[in-house]
Amino acid sequence: MADLTPDQVKHHVRIYVMVFVALAFLTIVTVAISYLDLGPIASVALALFVASIKGSLVACYFMHLIDEKITIYWTLLITVAMFMVLLFVPLSTLLDHTQY
């Protein structure tokens, strides 16, 4: 990242513009699919799927994740794992309620 030539930077800029167009398009898609009547599980899954694509584009290209080395990947991997635990394990205690 430190030693980029002007041509490399211009190449990056072209990618930024393409990502922007993709993100704008996917935003419209996000709103559009919310009008479809898919049932709760499918709507959630689809909405999160589209959001994940948008998020990945932002992370990989705007945040240059795609150019980074292993240290950042390890940090993010551990974080994402803990994030998933935080999101879904409390829920599972709720769903596995003892019925008397």
Place this chain on the structure above:
Amino acid sequence: MSTDHHKESFLTKYIFSTDHKIIGLQYGITSLVWLLFGFMLMMIMRYQLAYPESPIPFVGALLGESGILPSEMYNSLGAMHGTIMIFLGVVPLAFGAFGNYFLPLQIGTIDMAFPKLNAASYWIYFLGSVVMVIGFFVPGGAANSGWTSYPPLADIATMGQTVWLFGMVFLITSSLLGSVNILVTVIQLRAEGMTWMKLPIFTWTQFITAFLLLLAFPPLEAAGILQLMDRLVGTSFFMPSGLVVSGEILKYTGGGSPLLWQHLFWFLAHPEVYVLILPAFGIVTEIVANNTRKPIWGYKSMVYAMVFLGFMSFIVWAHHMYLTGMGTSIGAFFQTTTMIISIPSVVILTTLFLSLWGGSIRFNTPMLFALGFIPMFGIGGLTGLPLGLAAADIHLHDTYYVIGHFHYVVAPGTIFALFAGIYYWFPKMTGKRTNETLGKLHFFFSFIFMNGVFMPMFVQGLAGVSRRLWDGGEIYAHAADVLYLNEVMSVSAWLLGLAQIFFIANMIISLRGKKTGEVNPWGATTIEWTDTTSPPLGHGNFEIVPNVYRGPYEYNVPGADKDFTPQSEKG
């Protein structure tokens, strides 16, 4: 560190210093003061427990007309004792003080990665601690819903709880900034040749602790925000529908869940207990290697065990919630992970124990505290097992057994390790020596009275005495046979307090003593001892930044011609 020496005022040199050693000392002194304060709160509580509804000596006048400790205030003292000891005392001392002072020295660098951020971390901690204590002076007194702040009680508690929440926001912020600093420093600033598997165990423990703090604290911050919203704005994140208090229906929209708080709280608070113990493991390891004059047995096992412990610590938290009505499947999941997490702890304790075998043991004060740590932590850890098993926990949850368990790991556990560290590194920080006689007296009396305070708690807990009882169980028939132990524990606690006078006196006398001129009196191998002066050089730590050629504990290595070989000595 820079070639131009700017004129430093007293303010920039000592108060707002960005030097990691000064900041470490700031953390150290502040946290020791808070530890003493938290201890005093407990001594007041223990008077009430030993002699229920008798006027408290010395401070009775402050507590009420009759000098008796009111029950609400007992609750405040309890909640604040826990909060202060953990968040204002032990963690800032173990992580903020020891970590900041010694980690850069041990890895051979000139300061932390972000010196200004480091100073900010300290001052935010200081501010947060002041905010916390202000709670005592607001109407209704300090937070009184336990250090665990469970709703619905905490949601409707007096003003002090709001103060507690704001205090926690400051303290969590300080912790997060400190963690980022430690992590970047270890990853980026290790000296040439200091590979991961040559790091001293002390540095490893600080590194893993930082990761735990970084990822575990934010959900508590989120929970704190939600509880503040409940208390200040009238939301019902944690308030279930239809709550009736003192005959009145509470005016909340409802639909909330007290369990949600418990999940978010314990998501932090379980890794937090490993934050409390890991730095202690690190300090004890340094001292054991140094005072057995041989390398640690099982360095690699220790490192892998600690890393595994760090990961596992994130998926055991609901063993604090076995009695909340969760189903057997999820209960079994948490029981399994909890049993598994005991394995790395056993590995670490075993490597420490085996490291003593065949050693040339020196029984100086740091080593006595380190040796005391091992069985005490053993008791603490073993008594945790019945608590981790859901079936046994049904009987032991929220009893004095729990209090005995966690105090054994933190008090004659971590705090002994921290004392060991203070005695061990005192010559490095000051260039002077502590008094060995006072040190030994401090150790022996502390050891005896620690056990006097906490061992009876297991007996009371097994008899069914609940925790957080203002009268110490007096009102319950099932507690009658074990009630006498309250006085035993209280007297032990006060004598334990008196025993600390040996420590305080030792510090004062030794600080006023003369410098010995010895740079490495313990004959240690790690860089903070071998490559810099005692105390270390003001700016930049090292005349010449060292390179590292060997592992951290080359004591009496077969074939070597001397007693110890510094890490920075060429092969």
Place this chain on the structure above:
Amino acid sequence: MDIPYTVKDRPDTGLYNGKLGVWLFLASEVMLFGGLFSAYIFLRTGVDTWPRGADILDVPLATLNTLFLITSSVTMVMSWASLKLKDLAKFKLYAGLTLLLACAFLVVKYFEYTHKFHVGLFPSTNTFLGIYFTMTGLHVLHIIGGIIVIFYFWMPGSKMWESDPERFTNRIEIVGLYWHFVDLVWIFLFPVLYLL
């Protein structure tokens, strides 16, 4: 002696200290918003009925806000790229645009919030609104924080470009990483609160 790797990358990690620092900070922020997302999931699953976001909240306005933030992310990374091309004027242009779009986001949010209060919808009204105001409120605080920092580097802080251009460029990269994260949170917040 100076602290190493403040500007130059460390070879094995490929990072300078500040960049690693901000990624670690963002990791903690993931867990902070994660705590709130977890609360949302927990609370919603625990009840029988939950309002449809689109019935209470203004979807078109929020869609506009989403486009504002996405655009501001592009202008932010463009401001960094301009510095890489040694063009301070372009940097100022793009950073200024970023600030403008961020302020536009805040203005929209202001109208959203005040409209809610006007029709008697407060955080205390029900759990959905409680979590809506809390999550978007925390997000707004992060936007404000970002505005303050970007403004600082846009105006007084840009002096560093003259004394240490590489260090200044790195600072903008770091600020950008934070800003993209704030955008990322909104990318998830928007469908979860408004559309599901």
